[in-house]
Amino acid sequence: MDGLRDTAVVNLSSAATMVVDDSNFSLQLTTACLLGFGIRTRHAITRPTDAVEILNETPIDLLVVDCDMPDMDGYELVRWLRRTKNQPNAFVPVIMTAAHVRRSRVLDARDCGANFIITKPFSAKNLLERIVWVARDERPFLEVGDYFGPDRRFRDEPPDVERRSDRLRLAQLEAERAEKA
Secondary structure (H helix, E strand, C coil): CCCCHHHHHCCCCCCCEEEECCCHHHHHHHHHHHHHCCCCEEEEECCHHHHHHHHHHCCCCEEEEECCCCCCCHHHHHHHHHHHCCCCHHHCCEEEEECCCCHHHHHHHHHHCCCEEEECCCCHHHHHHHHHHHHHCCCCEEEECCEEEECCCCCCCCCCCCCHHHHHHHHHHHHHHHHHC
16 A cells, blocks of 8 residues: 555644754755645754753654764663653654664664654655654553563554565565576
């Protein structure tokens, strides 16, 4: 199913959104992309410590945060947000962004309590699909040991999740077919 067809029934215009990214360029691109969907970013923040202050006082509906920032990285920010259990922000959907996503960083995002991680540069379509998927995500929040966040097990995969192993298998099959021809 095309993930964008599902977006017609999701109204994001009144979502209180915060974007945290230490790169002004990336921050502007992300907020412009969100505005294209009708989402006005209420808080465009370059310093995670400023985000902490706002999150302590103001409820938000969506947090888009860069993984790698000086002083306090995105993983620490999300971990802090989940552990504070500051209602209702402890339960806010979190999409993390990263320029380089290694498997270990995906696991870090999952383990800090993020809902999803996407690679920069991302397309507007990809970001919108992830926002809609996260908005509809029905995974329960769990508290296990020092973890508090959405259930780390996916029951329904997000649309169009491309795995490197799938690309490798496809390339191998194509190579085998080429040898036979």
